Amino acid sequence: MSNSSLFDQAQQSIPGGVNSPVRAFKGVGGDPVFIDHAKGAYLVDTNNKQYIDYVGSWGPMILGHSHPDVVKAVQTAAEKGLSFGAPTIIETTMAEKVCQLVPSIEKVRMVSSGTEATMSAIRLARGYTGRDNIIKFEGCYHGHSDSLLVKAGSGALTFGVPSSPGVPASLADHTLTLPYNDAEAVSQLLKTNGNDIACIIVEPVAGNMNCIPPETGFLECLRTLCDQYGIVLIFDEVMSGFRVALGGAQQVYGVTPDLTTLGKVIGGGMPVGAFGGRAKIMAELAPDGPVYQAGTLSGNPLAMSAGLATLELISQPDFYHQLSLRTTQLLDGLNNIAKEANIPFSTNQVGGMFGLFFSEHKNIRRFSQVMACDQARFKQFFHLMLEQGIYLAPSAFEAGFVSAAHSEQDINDTLHAAKVAFEKLT
Ligand SMILES: Cc1ncc(COP(=O)(O)O)c(C=O)c1O
Numbered sequence: 040m041s042n043s044s045l046f047d048q049a050q051q052s053i054p055g056g057v058n059s060p061v062r063a064f065k066g067v068g069g070d071p072v073f074i075d076h077a078k079g080a081y082l083v084d085t086n087n088k089q090y091i092d093y094v095g096s097w098g099p100m101i102l103g104h105s106h107p108d109v110v111k112a113v114q115t116a117a118e119k120g121l122s123f124g125a126p127t128i129i130e131t132t133m134a135e136k137v138c139q140l141v142p143s144i145e146k147v148r149m150v151s152s153g154t155e156a157t158m159s160a161i162r163l164a165r166g167y168t169g170r171d172n173i174i175k176f177e178g179c180y181h182g183h184s185d186s187l188l189v190k191a192g193s194g195a196l197t198f199g200v201p202s203s204p205g206v207p208a209s210l211a212d213h214t215l216t217l218p219y220n221d222a223e224a225v226s227q228l229l230k231t232n233g234n235d236i237a238c239i240i241v242e243p244v245a246g247n248m249n250c251i252p253p254e255t256g257f258l259e260c261l262r263t264l265c266d267q268y269g270i271v272l273i274f275d276e277v278m279s280g281f282r283v284a285l286g287g288a289q290q291v292y293g294v295t296p297d298l299t300t301l302g303k304v305i306g307g308g309m310p311v312g313a314f315g316g317r318a319k320i321m322a323e324l325a326p327d328g329p330v331y332q333a334g335t336l337s338g339n340p341l342a343m344s345a346g347l348a349t350l351e352l353i354s355q356p357d358f359y360h361q362l363s364l365r366t367t368q369l370l371d372g373l374n375n376i377a378k379e380a381n382i383p384f385s386t387n388q389v390g391g392m393f394g395l396f397f398s399e400h401k402n403i404r405r406f407s408q409v410m411a412c413d414q415a416r417f418k419q420f421f422h423l424m425l426e427q428g429i430y431l432a433p434s435a436f437e438a439g440f441v442s443a444a445h446s447e448q449d450i451n452d453t454l455h456a457a458k459v460a461f462e463k464l465t
């Protein structure tokens with residue numbers, strides 16, 4: 040069956056035909072591709088067409104798809120039982136590994152998605168400080184919990200509902216939003232509201248409004264201001280964690296948050312999230328403390344096994360250096376081709392995470408600059424690449440990902456397709 044027939048059928052029983060809006064191709068037009076299976080750097084659709092994948096299930100598949108060690112770990116765990124709802128050794132092993140890899144995390148709790156991780160971290164920060172208001176940044180996406188769907192990025196931005204209906208105004212009023220990379224705006228707001236703010240939550244590398252690295256000094260300034268006003272600093276590393284470096288963005292930029300949220304890579308493709316940080320703050324969580332947070336499937340043995348197998352493999356020496364080199368190879372190639380084709384274009388990269396911009400500007404660092412990019416051109420580029428078997432995120436507001444399974448040949452094949460695409464762009 041064609042993708043379009045499958046999509047028609049899906050829409051009969053699933054809202055919009057998808058279980059997460061970003062999959063629906065609404066940001067680029069056309070019908071989504073239905074995937075049958077995936078291996079290494081490739082997705083294969085139900086018509087047996089193969090694609091070089093730069094979405095990687097929106098981040099988790101840093102080793103490529105169906106890595107044999109990860110699949111084996113899940114199979115072995117499944118033999119022993121799918122869920123127990125009681126403590127297991129593997130949960131402790133996972134917690135120890137996370138605390139070792141991300142030193143700012145002294146204690147960590149596992150959950151089942153990034154959304155749960157950020158929602159829980161915010162509740163914890165509110166409980167710990169006794170304050171209700173939070174600060175987030177425009178275009179940052181922290182999952183779909185009520186407090187965080189205010190001026191959000193990702194699908195919320197793609198579909199034009201950055202502040203979603205259904206979130207009570209009385210709750211949204213507690214979420215104050217500021218421009219990303221604008222330390223001065225934070226400083227000004229805190230002069231009047233500093234003592235009412237429970238936490239500042241930030242993507243230390245923004246990956247849900249395309250890919251925007253922090254400007255020098257931005258994260259440092261957040262740290263200083265949070266210390267000054269007794270505010271909990273939360274780095275949402277659901278995307279950047281184990282992606283831009285083994286120790287996440289906090290390692291790359293040398294800034295230590297109070298709490299960190301994790302997801303995606305930590306589950307190796309299984310539904311996992313985590314939040315952790317200073318032991319003193321984590322001690323407020325039930326059952327030690329009064330802040331309630333729970334989950335029937337939290338710390339699920341299959342998910343822990345997939346995650347641990349992944350963390351083991353990415354801990355190998357040189358893993359991130361190689362991943363970064365491969366990503367640079369892709370971006371250098373794309374920049375050269377765009378230049379030859381005379382198309383205004385630029386890229387951002389942090390480790391294995393990248394952004395593509397149809398814009399005259401280099402070093403894009405602001406939400407407003409992202410919004411000013413040529414989106415019509417992106418849509419055209421997306422479809423020209425898709426036709427040639429290159430699967431990019433179906434939105435101009437998403438980061439792209441390279442995996443360890445992408446070979447030099449895969450990058451060259453991608454660049455070949457890009458050359459054809461850039462020449463056809465109008
Ligand atoms: C930075 C960030 N935080 C939180 C989330 C929410 O994670 P999930 O989709 O697993 O709920 C995402 C992605 O969705 C994300 O990119």
Ligand SMILES: NCC(=O)CCC(=O)O
Pocket residue numbers: 059060061062097098193194246247437438
């Ligand atoms: N950057 C977008 C995401 O990571 C989320 C994917 C989803 O919501 O399906």
